[in-house]
Amino acid sequence: MTQHSHQTALTQFVDAAGIRFAYRRFGKSGGVPLVFNMHFTGTMDHWDPAVTDGFAKDREVILFDNAGISSSSGEVPISIEEMAADAAALIKALGLTQVDVLGFSLGGLVVQTLAIAESKLVRRVVLVGTGPRSGEGMATLTPEAQEIFGATYEEPDHLWLRVHFSPSERSQAAGREFLKRFRLRREGRNPEVSDKVAPAQLAALAKWGTPRENPYDYLKAITQPTLVVNGGNDVIIYPVNSFILQQNLPKAQLILYPDANHGSLYQYPELFVRHVSLFLDT
Amino acid sequence: MTQHSHQTALTQFVDAAGIRFAYRRFGKSGGVPLVFNMHFTGTMDHWDPAVTDGFAKDREVILFDNAGISSSSGEVPISIEEMAADAAALIKALGLTQVDVLGFSLGGLVVQTLAIAESKLVRRVVLVGTGPRSGEGMATLTPEAQEIFGATYEEPDHLWLRVHFSPSERSQAAGREFLKRFRLRREGRNPEVSDKVAPAQLAALAKWGTPRENPYDYLKAITQPTLVVNGGNDVIIYPVNSFILQQNLPKAQLILYPDANHGSLYQYPELFVRHVSLFLDT
Numbered sequence: 001m002t003q004h005s006h007q008t009a010l011t012q013f014v015d016a017a018g019i020r021f022a023y024r025r026f027g028k029s030g031g032v033p034l035v036f037n038m039h040f041t042g043t044m045d046h047w048d049p050a051v052t053d054g055f056a057k058d059r060e061v062i063l064f065d066n067a068g069i070s071s072s073s074g075e076v077p078i079s080i081e082e083m084a085a086d087a088a089a090l091i092k093a094l095g096l097t098q099v100d101v102l103g104f105s106l107g108g109l110v111v112q113t114l115a116i117a118e119s120k121l122v123r124r125v126v127l128v129g130t131g132p133r134s135g136e137g138m139a140t141l142t143p144e145a146q147e148i149f150g151a152t153y154e155e156p157d158h159l160w161l162r163v164h165f166s167p168s169e170r171s172q173a174a175g176r177e178f179l180k181r182f183r184l185r186r187e188g189r190n191p192e193v194s195d196k197v198a199p200a201q202l203a204a205l206a207k208w209g210t211p212r213e214n215p216y217d218y219l220k221a222i223t224q225p226t227l228v229v230n231g232g233n234d235v236i237i238y239p240v241n242s243f244i245l246q247q248n249l250p251k252a253q254l255i256l257y258p259d260a261n262h263g264s265l266y267q268y269p270e271l272f273v274r275h276v277s278l279f280l281d282t
Numbered sequence: 283m284t285q286h287s288h289q290t291a292l293t294q295f296v297d298a299a300g301i302r303f304a305y306r307r308f309g310k311s312g313g314v315p316l317v318f319n320m321h322f323t324g325t326m327d328h329w330d331p332a333v334t335d336g337f338a339k340d341r342e343v344i345l346f347d348n349a350g351i352s353s354s355s356g357e358v359p360i361s362i363e364e365m366a367a368d369a370a371a372l373i374k375a376l377g378l379t380q381v382d383v384l385g386f387s388l389g390g391l392v393v394q395t396l397a398i399a400e401s402k403l404v405r406r407v408v409l410v411g412t413g414p415r416s417g418e419g420m421a422t423l424t425p426e427a428q429e430i431f432g433a434t435y436e437e438p439d440h441l442w443l444r445v446h447f448s449p450s451e452r453s454q455a456a457g458r459e460f461l462k463r464f465r466l467r468r469e470g471r472n473p474e475v476s477d478k479v480a481p482a483q484l485a486a487l488a489k490w491g492t493p494r495e496n497p498y499d500y501l502k503a504i505t506q507p508t509l510v511v512n513g514g515n516d517v518i519i520y521p522v523n524s525f526i527l528q529q530n531l532p533k534a535q536l537i538l539y540p541d542a543n544h545g546s547l548y549q550y551p552e553l554f555v556r557h558v559s560l561f562l563d564t
């Protein structure tokens with residue numbers, strides 16, 4: 001298996017479920033790979049190299065664009081269930097029989113669903129900046145998210161300073177470091193997503209977030225050990241949703257980081273990698 | 283400094299604030315010591331050697347009985363503030379100018395108060411199985427705690443299987459291992475606390491827990507980095523109180539463990555020591 005890094009890993013392609021999936025695979029092979037599932041409107045390029053390369057020292061890392069995203073073909077489905085089925089198809093097409101999955105925000109909804117549908121394929125689950133079905137403030141974008149995603153930015157990348165980092169000086173400084181890392185890969189970058197992506201993902205989010213009776217009962221079906229992580233100041237998906245996940249999942253550990261917004265894993269990449277590695281390895 | 287362990291450390295004495303304090307001091311000296319603050323009706327002997335010796339490999343550990351507890355003289359004060367003042371007197375009497383503090387349950391109330399009163403003395407704060415002033419279910423013992431502390435047990439130690447561990451088979455098995463460790467020290471054990479201790483501590487707890495306006499505002503004064511830890515199934519001090527602490531403390535990280543009651547640090551001693559050491563050292 002390749003010993004490439006986040007910067008050098010080539011984008012490869014595999015066909016499954018009628019989709020030509022773009023993916024990158026790098027790090028130390030031989031163990032259970034960690035498959036990353038991306039957030040709203042993000043592509044493989046939106047992961048932080050400090051996180052992915054941090055994990056790649058000890059395990060194989062797989063990044064991919066789900067159906068209809070950037071370098072992958074097809075349309076973005078308007079349900080989380082279909083996104084999870086597509087993710088399962090990609091994992092199986094790579095010949096894998098057991099994986100750990102990490103889902104960030106929208107990707108966290110996908111991996112919850114995947115963990116239930118594919119209980120043998122998925123060994124352990126990491127949920128970052130995400131929430132349960134019918135979670136608090138999850139039927140629509142939160143008011144803060146509407147304002148942040150609706151604003152215009154001199155530098156388009158500066159959107160992420162407000163999505164992922166808190167307003168504090170310290171968090172914003174961490175954000176500027178993240179943006180440098182995020183732009184380090186220069187060759188073979190992914191195209192940004194098309195205009196069709198956001199509406200389809202929002203439709204899927206709305207169905208997930210809509211109020212229902214006993215909304216958290218489904219979490220009992222996630223029998224895998226689970227680690228729930230968020231920033232204590234997340235305004236995109238409120239941190240109470242991480243607490244609800246921990247309280248309702250059968251085997252969940254929770255970690256909340258201080259003075260951190262939606263992108264806590266990008267604010268504390270080294271600590272995050274150590275915490276998640278401890279969880280995956282013990 | 284002594285290289286003793288939890289089992290072999292001698293009980294020593296020092297006079298301060300009119301009290302003859304009993305304490306034990308062991309582990310690797312030269313850094314910032316970690317001072318342990320005990321729960322309701324507990325003594326130095328109630329700490330888990332897997333936790334204290336786990337920390338002692340890398341740092342100095344200080345256990346003590348606060349005023350009126352077991353081998354220490356004096357009366358148990360009926361306020362958390364006085365308990366914190368006594369703890370500060372003990373720390374200073376040992377000639378220390380900077381310490382990290384770990385407080386478990388009642389001890390967590392003491393170290394919150396200590397961190398505010400002695401902001402230079404206290405470098406970092408670890409709060410385990412505890413809660414804020416006017417926390418949820420903290421004006422009295424919770425109904426579950428009343429039942430557990432009110433019951434009789436064939437073996438008196440079995441009280442702790444219900445206080446510290448969840449009803450699951452796995453947690454109870456961890457509890458039985460804890461009880462073995464807890465009884466390993468045979469020489470120089472502490473006497474159990476007198477009948478005066480529980481009523482005085484309950485009076486202090488009642489004042490702490492009583493409802494008041496804007497009860498969590500005081501937490502803004504804890505400016506030290508803080509780690510909040512609990513079991514996700516704590517029935518003695520509900521885990522929502524740990525979430526409230528994280529949300530209101532300026533610099534707090536939160537960790538909740540799965541299938542764990544009040545004694546999460548005794549259920550997962552190795553993981554707890556690694557998580558806390560990461561927090562103290564980075």
